[in-house]
Amino acid sequence: MKITAQVEYGLRIMVRITRCKDEKGLSIRQLSEAEGLSANYVAKLTRVLRIKGLINSTRGHMGGYVLSKPAADITINHTLKALGGSFFDKKFCESHSGILALCTNSVDCSIRSLWSVMQITLDKLLDEVTMADMVKNEKEVSSVLQNIIDGNATGVLN
Structure with a gap:
């Protein structure tokens, strides 16, 4: 990536x-x-x-x-998608079919499953992080991210 x-x-x-x-x-x-x-x-x-x-x-x-709105209401996911789009979306497969009209793996694709799960995982994390979190220092942001990964209080330092 x-x-x-x-x-x-x-x-x-x-x-x-x-x-x-x-x-x-x-x-x-x-x-x-x-x-x-x-x-x-x-x-x-x-x-x-x-x-x-x-x-x-x-x-x-x-x-x-x-x-445009409070920092706590702007997610990093929304920001990153506005700047560059998603890591993976279903249209990806259509544009990576090689020289054929359809990808040779379009019916059964283990790679598509990997990319899909990675996108879901990224979305879950990045939907929990806001611009309000990003103005903290590096150690605090790391703690916020770790708390989210660990399933603790979302975006709040303990």
Whole structure:
């Protein structure tokens, strides 16, 4: 599995916006400088995030980007799917049939089962993690994730 640059940088921008306490949000220039990305690339990512309903833009020359709803209501799963789609969906098999119209394994495919279970597992984990969790420090986020994996209180540190 490969995490694309768009997914990585888009998630980093979401974390920056989540951490911002200014009601006007962060501008493209501020996000660009903070993340070491070109302004054009930040503009592309913020456009995707805005179209997907994750952030809103504030108007004016001093405007910027803010979350569209509370951080605790934005799941990482929704964010990652907005930036790059699912790890696996059923259309995958249609586009990987080789030179044939249908995959030679379309009737009985053990690999499809593996990808499907991986997607279900990822969805379960990522649906429990929110942007509010992601603004914590690395140790705390690791603890949140471990609690979810262990089946303890969802997203809450003990």
